[in-house]
Amino acid sequence: MATIDDVSIVDSNAVEARTVESGLERTICGQSLCGSNTLTVYRRTVLEGRRFEPRANGDYHLVYVMTTPKDGVIGFDGESHAAEEGAGVLLAPGESARFEASGSDMELLHMVTPRPPAAVEGELTGGPGYFFNRRTLRALSDASGGRVRRFCAESTVRLPDGSRLTPTNAIQAGEMHYREGGSSPYHAHVGTDANPDGADHCYMTFKGRGAVEVGDTSQELEPGTLVYFPPGVPHRLRALGGPLDYFEIQAWRSFKTNVLSEEPLGLKWYYEPETPGAAPVEWDQS
Numbered sequence: 001m002a003t004i005d006d007v008s009i010v011d012s013n014a015v016e017a018r019t020v021e022s023g024l025e026r027t028i029c030g031q032s033l034c035g036s037n038t039l040t041v042y043r044r045t046v047l048e049g050r051r052f053e054p055r056a057n058g059d060y061h062l063v064y065v066m067t068t069p070k071d072g073v074i075g076f077d078g079e080s081h082a083a084e085e086g087a088g089v090l091l092a093p094g095e096s097a098r099f100e101a102s103g104s105d106m107e108l109l110h111m112v113t114p115r116p117p118a119a120v121e122g123e124l125t126g127g128p129g130y131f132f133n134r135r136t137l138r139a140l141s142d143a144s145g146g147r148v149r150r151f152c153a154e155s156t157v158r159l160p161d162g163s164r165l166t167p168t169n170a171i172q173a174g175e176m177h178y179r180e181g182g183s184s185p186y187h188a189h190v191g192t193d194a195n196p197d198g199a200d201h202c203y204m205t206f207k208g209r210g211a212v213e214v215g216d217t218s219q220e221l222e223p224g225t226l227v228y229f230p231p232g233v234p235h236r237l238r239a240l241g242g243p244l245d246y247f248e249i250q251a252w253r254s255f256k257t258n259v260l261s262e263e264p265l266g267l268k269w270y271y272e273p274e275t276p277g278a279a280p281v282e283w284d285q286s
């Protein structure tokens with residue numbers, strides 16, 4: 001039976017920081033640290049007065065602002081946006097962006113994944129990338145209302161005009177909020193014909209305490225902890241003693257989820273209604 005020893009748990013607060021031009025870089029998931037093949041994750045501190053300029057050459061990058069700086073700017077595609085918690089960019093190969101911190105430091109979560117094979121992309125065009133914040137992204141709730149999520153990148157999420165949020169299956173990533181007592185079902189992710197090795201999958205906790213369970217074993221998680229799950233290792237996350245905010249990543253976005261527990265709520269999610277009182281619309285994950 002799988003146990004907690006089958007996953008990698010990395011306390012990002014305890015990882016040694018490397019000094020780079022923009023400030024500090026901490027590698028919190030990668031081949032040598034977690035055994036991941038298609039995902040590298042950095043926690044970056046952009047120091048006050050400095051800028052971080054990610055450039056996606058052959059890869060896809062997703063950069064997410066974890067803490068709002070006093071003043072900060074995200075530059076992408078010729079436009080400037082406020083750098084605030086929950087904002088960021090998805091960069092397709094060849095694209096770049098600029099994250100400037102002023103007045104205070106800025107904490108970023110930075111994910112890199114190689115361009116996926118054509119079979120993973122299917123009919124998707126692969127680009128372009130885009131800027132996002134909590135006003136441009138749509139919230140989704142589970143049937144109980146115990147969990148609320150906002151994908152920053154997910155190809156099956158539709159914007160209100162019917163277009164896809166994300167034109168690539170390179171990455172699925174987004175923020176998740178569990179109310180007190182919130183929990184995922186016990187589940188495992190496995191590969192697909194297009195991605196037989198399965199996706200590299202991790203959670204990064206931001207606020208509140210959680211517990212991750214694997215088999216009969218579990219571990220409590222402090223804020224700032226990354227948990228990497230090798231494909232096929234079953235898991236469940238619970239909020240402990242209050243609400244829990246965390247971030248979830250799958251790269252590439254080609255996997256199948258098997259729910260192993262008897263959850264009345266299953267895996268159904270609903271878009272938060274655009275107008276108050278409107279009937280909720282189910283998120284079609286196909």
Ligand SMILES: [Fe+2]
Pocket residue numbers: 187189201235
């Ligand atoms: Fe999972």
